[in-house]
Amino acid sequence: MDEQQGSSALNQPIYLNIADQIRTEIKTGDLLPGDRLPAESKLATRFGVARMTIRHALEMLQFEGLIDRRRGRGGGTFIMNEPPEIELTRVEGILPQLREQHISVESTVLNSELQSAPAHVSQALELKAGAQVFNIVRMRRINGIPALLENSYFPAVLFPGLLEVDLTKSLYELLENFSHRPISKIEEIITSRANIAEKQLMGVNHSLLLLRITRTARDESRAVVEYSEDLLRSDCIRIQVKTPER
Missing domain, CATH: 1.10.10.10 (Winged helix-like DNA-binding domain superfamily/Winged helix DNA-binding domain)
Structure with missing residues (x-):
């Protein structure tokens, strides 16, 4: 040819x-x-x-x-087997949706700490500069393959004791226990190639495009309760976007 x-x-x-x-x-x-x-x-x-x-x-x-x-x-x-599909428009996040499909997900906490918020994080969370936040970094694996790297920030004042609970679970389920269940979110998605550190964590080569998902979530009082910068392998999870009927 x-x-x-x-x-x-x-x-x-x-x-x-x-x-x-x-x-x-x-x-x-x-x-x-x-x-x-x-x-x-x-x-x-x-x-x-x-x-x-x-x-x-x-x-x-x-x-x-x-x-x-x-x-x-x-x-x-x-x-590969057909990758699972998740709906981006659902508030509860990826982990509960994978469980609904009876997909086994291994979760590992890579980092969890209390820190002063970086400037862009305090702005996203609508906090004063240098406010205290919890930073939680987790890896989600599907069939042993790193599929989702989550880098999440939460206002410390809203979630006292957050680092003392089991952080491998769905954080949205955990936040509900603090009476700050997210009810809405805004997500921005771009394609990107992994940097050196991300290549090692995600087990990919430079050629594979990843999805970078930036998310802010609000509770019923309209307070911002989460800011997250996630990295998703598009060959492991497919994203659907559904619009409601009018």
């Missing part, structure tokens, strides 16, 4: 055509979860293109959560 011809024939880059073909093979069952794809060099020979073109196609499929690219011994490119 000539790359220029393939691109002009369907009026799109050839790597998109290749991704479409592999995606179709997954949907039709020709490729099953756990199957290992041939090496990039063999795929390049099959499609008659350069390895870089194959790499672009695989990066797209990984971003969609259809394949998992593993390094090291026993590594390779594998077909």
